[in-house]
Amino acid sequence: MIMNDRELKRYFNVARNVIIVGYGEITLKSHKVRLRMERTLIDNMIRQLKKEGIKVREINKEGGRIFICTDNDEKAVKVLTKVFGIVFVARSLEVTLDMEEIEKEVRRYSKDVLANVKTFAIRAHRANKKFPVNSMEIARILGKAILDENKHLKVNLENPEREIFIEIRQRGAYVYHEKHKGPGGLPYGVEGKIIALMSGGMDSTIAAWMMMKRGCRIVPVHYDLSPYVNEKARExxxxxxxxxxxxxPDKEIRAIVIPLSIAHERTMGVIDERYRCLFCKTMMYLVAQEIAREVGAKAIVTGESLGQVASQTLDNLYVLSRRVKIPILRPLIGYDKGEIMEMARKLGVYEISGIKVTCNLVPTHPETHCREENFLAELNKIDLKRIIEELMNKRRIIRI
Incomplete structure (x- = not known):
C-alpha cells in the first residue's frame, strides 16, 4: 500500500504544520447556499495564493474551518488575511487524535510560545464528539502538562498573556496560539457585479472595499476631469x-476611464454654474448605468456620505437618485469624515487615498437644496443622450 504524506505522518504519529482558516457568516446560510459560498471561498483562496506565487499542497474543509498546507506558510497567512469571507487565519500544528500524542506535542509547543510570558490559558474545543475526552478535561490535562514543563508559568483564565488553542476535529487535533484577523464578510463575487464610481479618494475607495466585503465583484469606473483637476488625480x-x-483573486483589475471633462466643455455657459456639481454627478450616474447594462452589473456604489459636501445633502441626493433606474448603494451614508478616515487608517489605505486633489469646476456658490423641477429645466437645455454616447465612445481601459 502506498501512503501519501499525510497518511505517513499519521501512521508514524508525526505532527505537521497546517494553516487553519476560520469563516463565520457563511455557516449561517442554508445548506445549498453555504456549499456554493464555501466553494467560492476555497477557489478565491487558492487563486489569491497562486497569484502571489504560493503553492497549495493540500486543502480540506470541515465544520466552519478550512485546513490548508502550502510551501510558504508565513507568506500564505499574510495573503489569506486579505481574502473576503475569512474571519481568522492561524498557523497550527496538526497532531494525531491520541491524547498522549497531543499532550506530548503541547509540552514541546509550550516551551517556544510560552517562554517569555508568565500567565497562560488553554482554550479547548472538541468539535469531534467521538473523541473520548471532553473539552474541559482536555484543557485540564494540557494545562497541567504545561505547568509541569514550565515552572515559571501560572494559569489565568480571565486575562492571560497568551492563549493556546486546541481544536479536536475529525482529521486530527490542531494546536495554535496566534489568530490573524481576516476581513470577514462574504466571498468575493458571490453577490454579482456592481459598478464602483471611483475618484481614488478615501470615500469612494472605502465604499468599494465595503461592497467587495459583502461579496460584490466591482467594475471600477473613474471619471477623468483633467485639465480641471491637478496631476495627482491620475497617480x-x-x-x-x-x-x-x-x-x-483576479490576476488584473480593469478600470474604465471616462473623459468626463468633455461633458463640461459641451455645457459650459449653458447650464447655470450653481448646478455644475449636480450635473457632474448626474453624468456619472447615467454613464455608470449604461456600463452596468453592458457588463450585467446590478447596482452602482458611491462613496457619498449624507451632508458631507454640497451634492450630498438629502435634497440633492433625492434629485440625483431619480435620474437613474439602477439601485445606488451608499455604504458610507451614515459615516462622518472622521470615521471614514479611521477606517482608511486601519485598512492601510489612508496615505494613498488621502492625497489632495483639487477641482477647478466647483462653483463658488453651489446649489445645496435643489428643487427637482429647476434641475430638470437645466438638463433640458442640453442633449444628454448625445453627450452620454460621446463619453461612452471615448472611454478607455486601465489594466493593473
Whole structure:
C-alpha cells in the first residue's frame, strides 16, 4: 500500500504544520447556499495564493474551518488575511487524535510560545464528539502538562498573556496560539457585479472595499476631469487600484476611464454654474448605468456620505437618485469624515487615498437644496443622450 504524506505522518504519529482558516457568516446560510459560498471561498483562496506565487499542497474543509498546507506558510497567512469571507487565519500544528500524542506535542509547543510570558490559558474545543475526552478535561490535562514543563508559568483564565488553542476535529487535533484577523464578510463575487464610481479618494475607495466585503465583484469606473483637476488625480487612482487588487483573486483589475471633462466643455455657459456639481454627478450616474447594462452589473456604489459636501445633502441626493433606474448603494451614508478616515487608517489605505486633489469646476456658490423641477429645466437645455454616447465612445481601459 502506498501512503501519501499525510497518511505517513499519521501512521508514524508525526505532527505537521497546517494553516487553519476560520469563516463565520457563511455557516449561517442554508445548506445549498453555504456549499456554493464555501466553494467560492476555497477557489478565491487558492487563486489569491497562486497569484502571489504560493503553492497549495493540500486543502480540506470541515465544520466552519478550512485546513490548508502550502510551501510558504508565513507568506500564505499574510495573503489569506486579505481574502473576503475569512474571519481568522492561524498557523497550527496538526497532531494525531491520541491524547498522549497531543499532550506530548503541547509540552514541546509550550516551551517556544510560552517562554517569555508568565500567565497562560488553554482554550479547548472538541468539535469531534467521538473523541473520548471532553473539552474541559482536555484543557485540564494540557494545562497541567504545561505547568509541569514550565515552572515559571501560572494559569489565568480571565486575562492571560497568551492563549493556546486546541481544536479536536475529525482529521486530527490542531494546536495554535496566534489568530490573524481576516476581513470577514462574504466571498468575493458571490453577490454579482456592481459598478464602483471611483475618484481614488478615501470615500469612494472605502465604499468599494465595503461592497467587495459583502461579496460584490466591482467594475471600477473613474471619471477623468483633467485639465480641471491637478496631476495627482491620475497617480492617486492608479495607486488605489493597485491596493484594491491585493484583495481580489483576479490576476488584473480593469478600470474604465471616462473623459468626463468633455461633458463640461459641451455645457459650459449653458447650464447655470450653481448646478455644475449636480450635473457632474448626474453624468456619472447615467454613464455608470449604461456600463452596468453592458457588463450585467446590478447596482452602482458611491462613496457619498449624507451632508458631507454640497451634492450630498438629502435634497440633492433625492434629485440625483431619480435620474437613474439602477439601485445606488451608499455604504458610507451614515459615516462622518472622521470615521471614514479611521477606517482608511486601519485598512492601510489612508496615505494613498488621502492625497489632495483639487477641482477647478466647483462653483463658488453651489446649489445645496435643489428643487427637482429647476434641475430638470437645466438638463433640458442640453442633449444628454448625445453627450452620454460621446463619453461612452471615448472611454478607455486601465489594466493593473
Amino acid at each position: 492617486r487612482i492608479i495607486n488605489v487600484l493597485k491596493w484594491l487588487k491585493e484583495w481580489i
